[in-house]
C-alpha cells in the first residue's frame with residue numbers, strides 16, 4: 001500500500017534520504033467560450049504519458065541536481081521549453097507530497113517526495129509553448145499527447161442536469177499518475193482559479209459511482225452498448 005500526504009515546505013526541506021521529483025503546471029486564462037456558450041475559466045497544460053495516465057511535465061531529480069535544475073532539464077526534454085524565456089523558480093512553488101510505502105513488516109517508509117510548481121502564461125505564449133512541444137526530444141517517446149485540462153462547467157442541457165460536473169468534474173474521472181490530481185487541485189486553489197469549495201464539489205461529482213460507470217462504458221452516456 002502507498003499513501004500520499006501533502007506536507008509543508010519546511011517539512012519537505014527536512015527530508016533528504018528519498019527520491020525527489022518535480023513537476024509543473026503551465027496555465028492560462030484563454031478568455032474564450034466552449035460549447036453552449038460556456039466560459040473557459042482556465043486551461044492547464046498536461047500530458048498523456050506513455051503508460052496511459054495523465055500527468056504534468058517534469059521528472060525525477062538526478063544525482064547532483066537541485067529540484068529546480070531537474071525541472072529545467074525535464075521541461076526542456078519534454079516540452080522543448082526555452083527556460084531562459086520562461087523561468088520557473090522558487091516563487092512558482094505550490095506544494096509538496098510525500099509518498100510512504102508499506103514494507104513487509106507493516107511499517108511505512110518514505111519513498112518519494114514530489115514538489116509541484118505552477119506558472120501562469122499569457123494565452124498567446126501558452127499556445128506557442130504548446131506547439132513547440134511537438135519538437136521536444138521526448139515527444140512521441142515518453143509523451144504521447146498534449147492535454148488541456150478544462151477548468152469549466154457546462155451547466156445547460158439535460159445531460160448536465162442529470163450528471164452535473166460536465167467539464168472539469170468529468171475530467172477528474174480520468175486516470176492520473178500518482179498525486180497529479182491532488183497537485184492539480186492544490187494549484188487551482190493556490191492560483192485563485194476556483195475556491196476549495198468549488199474543487200470539493202467537482203471531486204464529489206467525479207466520484208459518483210453511477211456517473212463513473214456511465215463514462216467508462218459509454219462515450220455518449222446512452223444505454224447503447226456496442227461491446228459486451
Ligand SMILES: O=c1[nH]cnc2c1ncn2[C@@H]1O[C@H](COP(=O)(O)OP(=O)(O)O)[C@@H](O)[C@H]1O
Nearest residue numbers: 021023055056058059060114177178179180183
Ligand atoms: O504529474 C505528476 N505528478 C506527480 N507525480 C508524477 C507526475 N508525473 C510523474 N510522476 C511520478 O514522478 C516520478 C517521475 O516520473 P516521470 O515519468 O515524470 O519522470 P522521468 O522523466 O524522470 O521518468 C515517477 O514516480 C512518476 O510516477
